[in-house]
Amino acid sequence: MSSLGSENVAARTTTAVPEVGAIALGELPPQGQETYRLIRQGGPFPFDKDGVVFGNRERLLPISKRGYYREYTVKTPGSRDRGVRRIVCGGPATQPNACYYSADHYANFRRIEP
Template sequence: MAPVLARVDSGQRDPHRNDGGVFRNRERLLPQRPGGYYREYVIRTPGIGHAGPQRLVVGQDGELYYTSDHYRSFRRIR
């Protein structure tokens, strides 16, 4: 996960179309915030030829959430 955090902090983007895009929290598993508060970033899974299920979701106040199952569950990391 460290490489993804470094990429996010440096402003680099993954080629996936949603990388860096607004995460809308439609699942309502994260704290409710105004629209545009959360951004999502792809965590590439070795051996998978597409973006895979892993994502990092970042809030405007710096909180970080990890999902390994494409938004079915989240774990707060910061």
């Protein structure tokens, strides 16, 4: 098989996943560090919607089956509602495989490196 043919096979079999930058846990705002700690201990969470399934409809995170990702609020000082900051984790509830921080209500994500 020519190299051109193998490149075409690779292009057809690889699912495009957006690049997600990383952020160290210590670089998160203090409220994000607190939310991450609550996730790891299983709560209690300050908002009813914390822990609900995150659908990843925009496919900004690696593709996984429905129910894999859950979202959590990162409090925003001065905000009267949940604000725009979130942590989304995939995998088991208190031992997630990966967590991602969004400072802009899911427009961008950065993988949290503990």
